[in-house]
Amino acid sequence: MRTDSSPGTLPAREHLPAGDAGTPVLDVVIPVYNEEKDLRPCVRRLHEHLTRTFPYAFRITVADNASTDTTPQVAARLEAEIPEVVNFRLEQKGRGRALRTVWSASEAPILAYMDVDLSTDLNALLPLVAPLISGHSDLAIGSRLARSSRVVRGPKREFISRAYNLILRGSLQARFSDAQCGFKAIRRDVAQVLLPLVEDTGWFFDTEMLVLAERAGLRIHEVPVDWVDDPDSTVHIVRTATDDLKGVWRVGKALATGSLPLDRLARPFGDDPRDRELTNVPKGLARQLVGFCVVGGLSTLFYLLLYSVFRQFSGAQIANALALLVSAVANTAANRRLTFGVRGRGGAVRHQAQGLVVFGIGLVLTSGSLAALQAAGGHPAHSTELAVLIAANLAATVLRFLLFRAWVFPDPGESDTGSPAVTAPAVSSPAYGTNPVPAPPHGSTPPHGSTPPHGTTTVPYAPLPQRPAPYPQQYGQPPQTTQVRAGEAADGRWKDATMRLQPVRPHDTDPGDSR
Numbered sequence: 001m002r003t004d005s006s007p008g009t010l011p012a013r014e015h016l017p018a019g020d021a022g023t024p025v026l027d028v029v030i031p032v033y034n035e036e037k038d039l040r041p042c043v044r045r046l047h048e049h050l051t052r053t054f055p056y057a058f059r060i061t062v063a064d065n066a067s068t069d070t071t072p073q074v075a076a077r078l079e080a081e082i083p084e085v086v087n088f089r090l091e092q093k094g095r096g097r098a099l100r101t102v103w104s105a106s107e108a109p110i111l112a113y114m115d116v117d118l119s120t121d122l123n124a125l126l127p128l129v130a131p132l133i134s135g136h137s138d139l140a141i142g143s144r145l146a147r148s149s150r151v152v153r154g155p156k157r158e159f160i161s162r163a164y165n166l167i168l169r170g171s172l173q174a175r176f177s178d179a180q181c182g183f184k185a186i187r188r189d190v191a192q193v194l195l196p197l198v199e200d201t202g203w204f205f206d207t208e209m210l211v212l213a214e215r216a217g218l219r220i221h222e223v224p225v226d227w228v229d230d231p232d233s234t235v236h237i238v239r240t241a242t243d244d245l246k247g248v249w250r251v252g253k254a255l256a257t258g259s260l261p262l263d264r265l266a267r268p269f270g271d272d273p274r275d276r277e278l279t280n281v282p283k284g285l286a287r288q289l290v291g292f293c294v295v296g297g298l299s300t301l302f303y304l305l306l307y308s309v310f311r312q313f314s315g316a317q318i319a320n321a322l323a324l325l326v327s328a329v330a331n332t333a334a335n336r337r338l339t340f341g342v343r344g345r346g347g348a349v350r351h352q353a354q355g356l357v358v359f360g361i362g363l364v365l366t367s368g369s370l371a372a373l374q375a376a377g378g379h380p381a382h383s384t385e386l387a388v389l390i391a392a393n394l395a396a397t398v399l400r401f402l403l404f405r406a407w408v409f410p411d412p413g414e415s416d417t418g419s420p421a422v423t424a425p426a427v428s429s430p431a432y433g434t435n436p437v438p439a440p441p442h443g444s445t446p447p448h449g450s451t452p453p454h455g456t457t458t459v460p461y462a463p464l465p466q467r468p469a470p471y472p473q474q475y476g477q478p479p480q481t482t483q484v485r486a487g488e489a490a491d492g493r494w495k496d497a498t499m500r501l502q503p504v505r506p507h508d509t510d511p512g513d514s515r
Contacts, residue, residue, distance in 0.1 A: 010189060010190065010193060010264075010265060013135035013137075013138070013187075014135050015134050015135040016110075016133050016134075016135070023057070023107055023108065023109075024056075024057045024058050024059040024084075024108045025056035025057055025058065025108060025109060025110055025133070026050075026054065026056065026057075026058040026059070026108060026111075026112060026129055027058070027059045027061055027102075027106045027110070027111050027112070028046065028050075028058065028059070028060050028061065028112045028113065028114065028125075029061045029063050029098070029099060029102050029103065029106075029111070029112065029113040030042065030043065030046075030060065030061070030062050030063065030113065030114060030115075030116050031095045031098040031099060031113065031115075031116075032062060032063065032064050032065070032067060032071055032075070032116050033064075033065055033067050033071075033093065033095075034067045034069045034071055035067070035071050035116045036067075036069045036070045036071045036074055038116050038117055039062065039071060039074050039075060039078070039116060040074055040077075042116045042117070042118050043060060043062065043078050043082070043085060044078075044082075045118060045122070046060060046114075046118070046122065047060060047082055047084060047085065049122045049125070050084075050125075053125075054125075054126060056133075058084060059085075059086060059106075059108060060084055060085045060086070061087070061088060061102055061106070062078065062079075062085065062086070062087045062088070063088050063090065063098040063099070063101070063102045064087065064088065064089050064090065064098075065090045065092065065093050065094060065095065065097065066090060066091055066092060066093045072087075072089060075087040088102055092201075094201035094202045094205075095202060095203060095205060096198070096201040096202050096203070096204070096205025096206075097201035097202075097205075099113055099205060100195050100198065100201070100205070103186070103188075103191050103195060104191070104192075104195060107188075108188065109133075109187065109188045109189075110129050110132050110133060110185060110186075110187060111185065111186050111187075111188055112125075112129060112184065112185035112186075113182070113183075113184060113185075114183050115182030115183070115230075119182070119229060119230050120142055120181070120182070120183040120225045120226070120227050121225060121226040121227070123226075124183065124223050124224075124225045124226070127223050128140045128141075128142060128183065128184075128185050128221075128223050129185050131221040132185055132186070132187050132221075136219070136221065137219040137220065138186070138190045138213065138218040138219050138220070139184065139185065139186045139190065139209075139210070139213055139218060139219075139221070140184065140185045140186075140221040140222075140223060141176060141178065141179075141181060141183070141184045141185075141210065141220060141221070141222055141223070142181045142183030142184065142222075142223050142224075142225040142227075143176075143177045143178040143181060143222045143223065143224055143225065144161070144178050144181050144225060144227045145161070145162065145165065145177045145178045146177060146178075146222060146224035146225075147224070148224040149224040149225055149226065149227065150226045150227075151226075151227045151228075151229075152227070152228045152229060153227070153228070153229030154229060157229060160241065161178070161180060164179070164241070164244065165177065165178060165180075167248060168207065168211070168248065171248055171252055172211050172248060172251060172255070174210070174211055174214065175214060176210055176214065176220050176222060177222060178222075179206055179207040179210055180203075180206065180207070181225065181227070183223075183225060184206060186209075190213070190218065190265070193264050194209060194212060194213060194216075194218075194265060195209070197212055197260060197261070197262075198212065199250070200247050202240075202243055203240045203244065204243055204244050204246075204247035204248075207244065207247065207248075207251075208247060208251055211251055211255075212251075212260065212265075213265070215260075215262055216262040216263075216264075216265035217265070218265055258337060258345075288339050288340065288405065289401070291335070291338050291339035292335060292339045292401050292404070294338075295331060295334045295338060295339060296331070296397050296400075296401075299330065299331040300327075300390070300393060302327050302330065303323050303327040303393070304323075304389075304390075306322070306323035306326055306327060307319050307320060307323040307386075307389070309323075310322050316370055316374070316385060317367060317370060320363075320366055320367060320370060321363060321367070324359060324362060324363055325359065328355060328356065328358070328359035329355070329356075331355070331400075332351060332352055332355030332358075332408075333348075333352075335404055335409070336348070336351055336409065339404075339409075340405075340409035342409060351408055351409070354407065354408040355404075355408060358399075358400050358403050358404070358408065361396065361399060361400075361403075362393070362396035362399075362400065365392050365393075365396045365399075366389055366392040366393060366396065368392075369388050369389065369391070369392040370385065370388065370389070373385065373388050
């Protein structure tokens with residue numbers, strides 16, 4: 001993965017400094033839709049657990065996405081009774097939409113969510129968020145498929161879950177073990193850059209977020225969890241599975257074509273302050289060698305097939321030149337994308353032109369070998385020609401890799417546009433991330449989507465607040481409306497209309513279909 005001068009490039013991770021301030025460290029979102037029965041015991045149990053075990057200030061946010069039963073009234077009563085509980089109402093359905101909207105508006109440095117049924121043992125919550133607070137990881141997920149997890153559920157759901165994760169591993173090369181567990185957390189600085197790239201607004205939201213994060217090289221921490229299936233779950237398995245498969249196809253296509261600007265999520269090399277001024281850090285010779293060998297092996301088979309076809313109606317030299325030309329173009333394109341991680345169309349023509357120069361060198365080697373063979377043997381057998389060409393191609397392959405690495409795809413000295421690679425500035429004081437404005441007053445919502453002007457001095461986040469830190473908007477005060485733009489694309493375009501997040505009103509209902 002390459003870094004560029006995109007303003008979305010992430011800084012090095014920092015351990016959140018301990019101290020005393022008014023902003024909650026952890027914001028746990030509970031997305032709900034028609035959960036009037038489970039919402040109250042869930043929130044009270046979660047609040048009691050956090051009060052007893054979590055050492056920092058926290059907030060519990062109920063994200064009601066278009067419930068049509070009495071869920072809004074239940075959430076409003078919880079907000080009035082518990083200072084750390086906040087309620088948001090969205091008029092559009094979709095768990096992914098609810099999470100993206102509330103996470104985008106939250107000022108907490110650690111954002112988490114869990115399902116309302118609390119199937120996951122809450123003892124895993126602190127281990128889930130601790131690596132994010134320490135700066136070790138970017139995202140954290142609970143895994144029901146880890147060896148040390150203890151799971152109680154029916155064979156049908158067990159089969160579907162494992163089959164889905166096998167599909168992700170086979171199609172999207174996902175290495176995380178459990179995409180669907182409703183128990184995840186993310187650092188706010190990562191969410192601000194990652195969420196605009198996630199298109200799904202439903203149940204595939206989690207998977208898409210994790211796949212993009214993993215492909216961008218972010219660190220995902222997995223926590224084995226104890227999990228008990230909720231027999232009253234309202235999730236429609238067939239429809240959800242169908243939507244997930246459509247999402248897998250869409251994301252796989254986007255990754256294959258390089259249309260996602262994942263370089264915006266690149267981290268500097270090393271998170272130690274001593275490493276942040278390092279430039280020209282190699283991207284992994286071993287991985288590039290493996291990729292190059294795989295592409296080279298397939299290209300060789302492709303070349304031999306083309307040579308055998310062209311040899312039917314032309315001489316050996318012409319057949320060799322045509323086969324080598326076609327396979328060289330395909331080889332350059334494959335190595336550009338798979339071996340050296342160059343995405344997008346920028347510089348593609350230049351890379352192909354340089355690849356043709358490399359092709360010319362290979363042509364000289366292979367053509368010279370054929371000429372020498374014909375001069376020595378007169379009319380050699382077809383199998384002999386193939387053996388000589390294989391040997392010549394092996395020699396040309398070694399030279400091709402060296403030229404690709406040092407000349408065609410230099411890494412990471414310059415980007416495709418010729419601009420120097422980004423060097424992360426040294427940080428003189430501990431900071432969670434970069435925030436273009438001072439920390440907002442307690443209870444206020446920072447403007448979402450704003451970016452600092454060029455050269456603006458960034459302000460570190462405030463130290464970690466200690467519990468208790470009640471959320472100031474008490475029930476009974478005049479409702480306040482927060483404008484949140486959900487679905488902002490990385491290029492500044494908007495996928496969704498602006499949403500209004502408001503305290504729940506009893507008459508806010510939407511006749512949506514049940515899940």
